Amino acid sequence: MAKEDTLWDGEVPEHIIENLQRGVAPHEKRVVANLAKVSRIVKPDKTVRVYDDFVTDWRYDRSVFLPTSNGSCSLCGKKHIREICVIVDDDQPFGASKKEVGVGNECVHKHIEILTDGVEGLTGDAKKDFLKTQMAKAKDRFFKTKFQLDYPQARKYLEGVMDNQWLFHKPTIRNAKKALKMLNKKGYISRNTLTFRWFEAIDLDEEIVNTEKMVKAAWDSKKADEAYRRTEYLTIRNQRDFMASHFRKMAERQVDLGWIESSSNISSTESAIRRYGIGKLKWSAKTLYEMVIENDKRGEPIPCLPSEIKSSPSYSDLTEWEQTFVDSTEYQFRAQGGLSYKQLKLLDEMKQKVGLTA
Ligand SMILES: [Zn+2]
Known part of the structure; x- marks a missing residue:
């Protein structure tokens, strides 16, 4: 040569x-x-x-x-x-x-x-x-490069969950912990894992914004609380007190009727109403409040997509993961009122899978 x-x-x-x-x-x-x-x-x-x-x-x-x-x-x-x-x-x-x-x-x-x-x-x-x-x-x-391109926000979201655990449900924290571990070890979350299925259902951009807002709201409420002690707007305060007690009465009745979860954020929503008034409710307090009002107006609970899916005779056709997902969204819905766009989209797919028309 x-x-x-x-x-x-x-x-x-x-x-x-x-x-x-x-x-x-x-x-x-x-x-x-x-x-x-x-x-x-x-x-x-x-x-x-x-x-x-x-x-x-x-x-x-x-x-x-x-x-x-x-x-x-x-x-x-x-x-x-x-x-x-x-x-x-x-x-x-x-x-x-x-x-x-x-x-x-x-x-x-x-x-x-x-x-x-x-x-x-x-x-x-x-x-x-x-x-x-x-x-x-x-x-x-x-796979490392592809994951970084597909999910540039993954680390930011997962670290946000770990840093603000008080904002999240336990299963979310558990999954985030696993996902972060995988990400640190391999540089990506393996596709054929339950952790990835959980991860894939998250709207990262939306969730990151939500987390930041909730952290800020908590921070602001701390400051507002301090300011509130210095000023007294009695009339407004009386109005808010009335609305807050009224909300609690409706919510407790609906818990008794089995329409909403007993573990709903009733107390924190009540105190949010007392503190800021109804117009300034945010996130799960807002969705819970709206659900309780709507239930009360209808005289029955508003339809819950996960419960509908569970009542289908073909429910057992769903995979274990899907059933867990339906369970946890049913719980979330009955405890907070709202579901995210991505969750609703997945639920719609499962609804068709069990033979209910979307
Ligand atoms: Zn060859």
């Missing part, structure tokens, strides 16, 4: 290829032909090198996992592959179009030398294991 050897100028003629293929096993003829087209097969004296010689120009360089299975092997021609090994001819000039070519794992294993530490050539199982490890690393890099 002399550095002065060059590629064939133009397309390699058929008779040259046939010559190179002489004596080669039938299933490897293709490999010889394909490699000849990208190799420096011409010596300075214009004679042509043999396959066993020019194949040694090539060394395995790296493994790459492609975004789609659009790849093909430049040696055997195998199509639709995602796992590609890049092989390199170091003596082709920098930037040359044939200096690097993509090859399948199998062909590298069979035909291309792998040097570790630049000296020792791997063989047999050691070679196979090495390629496997390199591809696993390439896949990891791929």
Whole structure:
């Protein structure tokens, strides 16, 4: 393998290829032909090198996992592959179009030398294991990058949950803890896990904004509370007191009737009304208040999508995860009133799955 050897100028003629293929096993003829087209097969004296010689120009360089299975092997021609090994001819000039070519794992294993530490050539199982490890690393890099592109806000949301645990339900905190652990360890959340299914149902942007608002509201309420002690607007205060007590009466009645959860934020909503008035209720206090009023007006609880799904005879067709999801959203709905857009969307899909028309 002399550095002065060059590629064939133009397309390699058929008779040259046939010559190179002489004596080669039938299933490897293709490999010889394909490699000849990208190799420096011409010596300075214009004679042509043999396959066993020019194949040694090539060394395995790296493994790459492609975004789609659009790849093909430049040696055997195998199509639709995602796992590609890049092989390199170091003596082709920098930037040359044939200096690097993509090859399948199998062909590298069979035909291309792998040097570790630049000296020792791997063989047999050691070679196979090495390629496997390199591809696993390439896949990891791929999924890591893809996850960062798909969910740039993941870390911000998860850390927000951990930093403000008082704002979230226990299952959310548990899931966030697991997800964050995976993210720290692997750089992404594996797709075929329950943690990912939980994570995927979250509208990250919306939730991050909500969290920030709730933290700010809590902060403001602390300040408002301090300011309130200094000023006394008795009339307004009396009005608010009345509305707050009225709300509590309605809510307690609805708990007794089984329309809403006993663990609803009745007390915190009541004190929010007392403190700020109805017009300034936020988040779960607002949705709970609105639900209680609406229930009272109707004389019955407003329809609850998760409960509807649970009452379907085909409810047991849902997966364990889906049933857990229905359960927890039913609880959330009856405790707070509101469900997020993403939750409603998933519930709609499950509703169709159990045969109820959406
Ligand atoms: Zn191949």
